[in-house]
Amino acid sequence: KPFKRILMTGAAGGLGSRLREHLQEFAEIVRLSDVADLGPARPGEEVVRCDLADRDQVLEMCQGVDAILHFGGVSTETEFQPIMAANILGVVNLYEAVHKLGIRRVVFASSNHTMGMYRTTEIVDASMPTRPDGYYGVSKVFGESLSRLYWDRFGIETVCIRIGYCFPEATTHRQLATWLGLDDLVQLLRRSLLTPRVGHTIAFGVSDNPGKWWDDRHSRFLRYQPTQSSRPFADRVADAVDGSAPNEPALVYQGGPFLNIELKYKD
Ligand code: NAI
Numbered sequence: 001k002p003f004k005r006i007l008m009t010g011a012a013g014g015l016g017s018r019l020r021e022h023l024q025e026f027a028e029i030v031r032l033s034d035v036a037d038l039g040p041a042r043p044g045e046e047v048v049r050c051d052l053a054d055r056d057q058v059l060e061m062c063q064g065v066d067a068i069l070h071f072g073g074v075s076t077e078t079e080f081q082p083i084m085a086a087n088i089l090g091v092v093n094l095y096e097a098v099h100k101l102g103i104r105r106v107v108f109a110s111s112n113h114t115m116g117m118y119r120t121t122e123i124v125d126a127s128m129p130t131r132p133d134g135y136y137g138v139s140k141v142f143g144e145s146l147s148r149l150y151w152d153r154f155g156i157e158t159v160c161i162r163i164g165y166c167f168p169e170a171t172t173h174r175q176l177a178t179w180l181g182l183d184d185l186v187q188l189l190r191r192s193l194l195t196p197r198v199g200h201t202i203a204f205g206v207s208d209n210p211g212k213w214w215d216d217r218h219s220r221f222l223r224y225q226p227t228q229s230s231r232p233f234a235d236r237v238a239d240a241v242d243g244s245a246p247n248e249p250a251l252v253y254q255g256g257p258f259l260n261i262e263l264k265y266k267d
Pocket residue numbers: 009010011012013014015016033034035036050051052053070071072073074075076085086090109110111112162163164165166167
């Protein structure tokens with residue numbers, strides 16, 4: 001196997017639990033971590049409870065690890081405090097540990113909400129300025145930027161995957177454009193972990209959907225070739241009336257429904 005031990009943060013989450021059985025191909029030991037309960041370790045696994053906001057716990061979690069899939073954190077737009085703790089302080093703690101321990105590569109679950117203020121009529125590529133649509137998007141931009149710093153100063157490699165909509169089914173027009181199938185996500189992780197030199201790369205986590213908004217010209221060297229598409233969901237979605245006026249922010253901007261969530265410092 002390519003690695004002795006890899007770590008996945010956020011392993012109790014939606015993506016973490018769907019990915020769990022697919023991680024064995026990457027390493028002899030898969031260390032799963034979350035602040036939430038993960039149940040008992042299965043063969044080939046280790047389970048570590050860790051709050052990303054706790055610097056000492058993060059250092060401990062990263063001991064003995066060869067590469068990291070960083071999926072832990074707040075995954076939606078909400079009040080700033082928990083985003084700051086898990087996504088901003090959390091990623092600072094993670095990269096500090098990565099540097100101290102000499103870990104060479106990270107795959108960071110970034111998000112399409114780093115550019116949610118582009119319009120749905122625009123095609124976005126990785127060289128365009130970020131345009132986050134809320135605190136959550138800003139926290140992902142922070143992670144992308146911090147990982148860039150650690151590449152430029154210390155040569156630690158990161159692939160930031162701006163994930164679209166990675167759930168089993170697409171049920172809205174926006175989800176048809178942004179959908180990412182699980183097999184395609186696994187392929188992206190494989191290419192991100194195994195491509196010899198990735199430096200600091202921003203890739204788009206999207207399947208081969210008709211009408212997608214993102215152009216992967218800057219990450220083509222990863223040789224990610226999606227084998228899935230949202231096309232099979234299109235018939236069901238075609239007639240769906242979502243009740244929104246065409247000029248509503250949720251339809252105008254790529255960030256979609258996150259545009260309807262108020263910016264909240266605290267509830
Ligand atoms: P999720 O919310 O189901 O899972 C996130 C996990 O992180 C949870 O198990 C949670 O307990 C853990 N977590 C939260 N705060 C933490 C903390 N302070 N310390 C340690 N762990 C903490 O989210 P999901 O859907 O599994 O997404 C995984 C990652 O991928 C997230 O970083 C999310 O932002 C990103 N992503 C997911 C997309 C999707 O379509 N599912 C789209 C774009 C990005």
